[in-house]
Amino acid sequence: MTRSGKTIGGRVELIGLSRDYGDVQAVRNVDVTVAPGEFLTILGASGSGKTTTLMMIAGFVTPSEGEIRINGESILGRPPDKRNLGVVFQSYALFPHMNVADNVGFPLRMRNLPKAEIKAQTEEALGIVHLEGYGTRRIDELSGGQQQRVALARALVFRPPVLLMDEPLGALDRKLREQMQLEIKRIQRSLGLTVVYVTHDQEEALILSDRIAIMHEGRMHQIGSPDAVYERPATAYVADFLGESNFLDGVLSESTGGTSTVRLAGGKTIGAQACNLPVGSPVQAMVRPESIHLTTAETAGPVNSLAAVIEESEYLGQSIRYLAAVGELRLTLREPRRDGQRRYAPGDAVTLSWPHRATVVFPRGGG
Amino acid sequence: MTTTVQAVPKWTPTALDRLWGRDPDLRPALRRGLLGTPGLLFILVFFLYPLFLLVELSFQAKAGGWSSEHYLRIFNTTVYAQIIWKTAWISATVTLLNFLVAYPFAVALARSKGWVRIVLLISILMPFWTNLLVRAYGWIVVLHPRGLINTMLGGLGLIGEPVAIVHNTTGVLIGMTQIMLPYMVLPIAAQIEKMDGRLLQAARSLGASPLRTFAHVFFPLTLPGVFAGALMVFVLSLGFFVIPALLGGRRDILIAQLIHFNLTKVLNWELAAALSTILLVITLGIFLAAQRWFRLNSLWSEVK
Missing domain, CATH: 3.40.50.300 (P-loop containing nucleotide triphosphate hydrolases)
Known part of the structure; x- marks a missing residue:
């Protein structure tokens, strides 16, 4: 030494x-x-x-x-x-x-x-x-x-x-x-x-x-x-311990090669990362608030899109946090604050979109 | 244009406000000090005033008027100087013996849990709650030539003649060491309990063996407790009367006995007062020195 x-x-x-x-x-x-x-x-x-x-x-x-x-x-x-x-x-x-x-x-x-x-x-x-x-x-x-x-x-x-x-x-x-x-x-x-x-x-x-x-x-x-x-x-x-996350309950309806599909409680389906669970098993789909966008622009690859209604909006300085309702589901999303950007108010109808690869599937009921 | 400043009527605290501590000018320390008033009055009337009378008496000549003849006599008489010296020597020895016995005990007490701790605590406090005379006679029973120790040692064939361990200096040292034990054990144990255990872990992780962890970290951190205990034991030993009188021999006259002798036998109250004043000055001197060098205050306040 x-x-x-x-x-x-x-x-x-x-x-x-x-x-x-x-x-x-x-x-x-x-x-x-x-x-x-x-x-x-x-x-x-x-x-x-x-x-x-x-x-x-x-x-x-x-x-x-x-x-x-x-x-x-x-x-x-x-x-x-x-x-x-x-x-x-x-x-x-x-x-x-x-x-x-x-x-x-x-x-x-x-x-x-x-x-x-x-x-x-x-x-x-x-x-x-x-x-x-x-x-x-x-x-x-x-x-x-x-x-x-x-x-x-x-x-x-x-x-x-x-x-x-x-x-x-x-x-x-x-x-x-x-x-x-x-x-x-x-x-x-x-x-x-x-x-x-x-x-x-x-x-x-x-x-x-x-x-x-x-x-x-x-x-x-x-x-x-x-x-x-x-x-x-x-x-x-x-996922829960590290950062914020949305957990959406559903059932794994398809699992092929690099992707999987989850049927949500409301009947809508979303694409997600591959998982090695049997089709038909109860799952939770996790998506980070900052992965969700209110517009469909600039995302490469397949995208999940859901019609939603804004319920709450919070101004956090660097970002704006929205709570959006998709039928029975509630999602938190976070948009970076930009100058001249539109701020949505409660009651506004929006489209939520996020890439399939930003969705992670976990078995439901287990840790 | 002039600006008029509206004068705010100043609130002046009444005597009652002061009493309740509502006066903002009264500093918090002072306000808390007010709580000490009854105790302070008590000390003033029943302690400081008699003390003043005592000092005054020590300066009164036998023939009337003021004089320092008693002090001169004490300093010029070899026997008195010897007794003061012997008192200091016995007190110092008791303090050292006490430390040697109390330190391991304090470590055991601070580290113990549950019923072991209760047993250790009671064994240190029980004698504390027992009458001093009873304890002194108890020691005589144990140390006497036909007492417990000599009978046992003789029975085991370890000694032919009974060993003289009472009615001499040894008896005084044994008795005083035991009786002073709580004063040494408790401050050291408190210091150990206050210690952050992670300091010891840190020392180990930095390469110190258990022995060196003790020498470099554990022991130095208990020193305030050791000093407090030593001070207490030494000062209390200086004025001890019952144990030397009962467990000591004819040669083991300490300053307290000398005072007692002058008060009750010779009826020379002025000389007894002068001796008491000397003891008081020595004690105060030790406290002031301790206060200055070891920051005694930090022992009563919580150390972070």
């Missing part, structure tokens, strides 16, 4: 990882491989098992079953201090009785490095997070954002192959959070770090990640790139 320049990020493998607490299965049979230098976010609501998964990698929770490997080597037998992983905790967990430099230098002191080396590397790490000259400050003299940077520097200073982060930006206000997201991304890229990041904030996950793993009730529902999980959600839960 070189002093300056790139750290080579490690490969993290979670194999059949489970954790039970009595009858509760907090984590069930999780399989994930994080490539060297990859930014993987585990996204889920509270109680989904995401933090338990992270704490198993860090060594604070013992798995009931399964295996964890870093660069092909099992780390399960090692205590947390022998795993050599950087961990950034939710509330930073900075040592209040030490100043900034002593906090950042702590992992180096624990590795018994010579004093001069500790000083040089501490300063370098503080430079990476833009806190040069803050070494002698007390922790309680720092703002939340600065504390966050110190926590990051402390977790990076010993050049761990993997950085684990547990909702590190949860306590910051929106502006600072966005700024820190960019910072974390910049540092991760420039050091070539492997990051496993845990959050419940879907926007944060979409911005930061190379891949997102969506977790619910202890299971990984889907692992994929941000656009893949958003545009082609694997389960209704993923």
Whole structure:
């Protein structure tokens, strides 16, 4: 490992990882491989098992079953201090009785490095997070954002192959959070770090990640790139959790090659992405509000079109949100605001249209 | 053109408003301070005033008039200086012994749950609720040459002659250490419970072994509790009377006994007052030093 320049990020493998607490299965049979230098976010609501998964990698929770490997080597037998992983905790967990430099230098002191080396590397790490000259400050003299940077520097200073982060930006206000997201991304890229990041904030996950793993009730529902999980959600839960969505109940009436057709409750049919369910099974068709247009213009490929009546309209600044009724069905749609654009009022008759490929079919009744 | 400013009639709070804390000028701290009035009055009448009388008495000459003869006598008599020194030495030793016993106990108490915690809490508080004299005589029963410990050790054949562990300095140290235990255990346990467990996890994740996590993070974070406990034990030990009188030997005269002796046997009240004043000044000095160096205030207020 070189002093300056790139750290080579490690490969993290979670194999059949489970954790039970009595009858509760907090984590069930999780399989994930994080490539060297990859930014993987585990996204889920509270109680989904995401933090338990992270704490198993860090060594604070013992798995009931399964295996964890870093660069092909099992780390399960090692205590947390022998795993050599950087961990950034939710509330930073900075040592209040030490100043900034002593906090950042702590992992180096624990590795018994010579004093001069500790000083040089501490300063370098503080430079990476833009806190040069803050070494002698007390922790309680720092703002939340600065504390966050110190926590990051402390977790990076010993050049761990993997950085684990547990909702590190949860306590910051929106502006600072966005700024820190960019910072974390910049540092991760420039050091070539492997990051496993845990959050419940879907926007944060979409911005930061190379891949997102969506977790619910202890299971990984889907692992994929941000656009893949958003545009082609694997389960209704993923679609519902990530962004806004319209769910339309119906029956699968046709399923051929690349497309499928769903007969909606009102008798109308719509085209959708391919699915591997038997024809005749009850399904939900999902379409994102921003996929639906009020005009039939500029969409390539086959399009679903339904006559509808506007019921409500809300002005959101960047966009306008409408609630439209198609017979018994209610759909939310979102149109980007444009200058000189027509705004529809409740009662206006319109045509809703969206591409077949923007429609995803899920089995009904299941998750 | 001139602008006329309509004068807003200023609301002046009445005495009653003040009493109810409705006066905006009255700062909140002061307003809360008003709640302390009854207690403050009580202390003023029954504590500060007698204290003033005591100090006044210590400066009165036997022959009448003002004098510092009692203080001069105390400082020029070797026995008195020795007793003050011995009092300080015993108090410091009790404080150290107390720390050694109390720290592991406080860790166990703070970490325990359920019935174990209740048992530990009761075992520390039960003696606290028991009369001091009863406890002192209890210790005599245990430590006496024909007491519990000596009988047991003799029965096991570990000792031939009974060991002298009461009516000497050892007895005083044992008795005082036990009696002062809650004052050391409770502040340390409070400090441990206040500690963010993630700090310990963070230390482990950064490469600290359990032992080094204790030395570099856990122990330093409990220091305010240790200082508070040590201060309490040391200061209370300085003025302790019952235990040294009952468990000590003839040579274990501490300052409190000396005061008692002058009050009841020699009837030299002025000298007793001077000794009391010296004890008071030493105690106040220790509190002021602690306040300055360890920021004692932070112990009573919630630390984030």
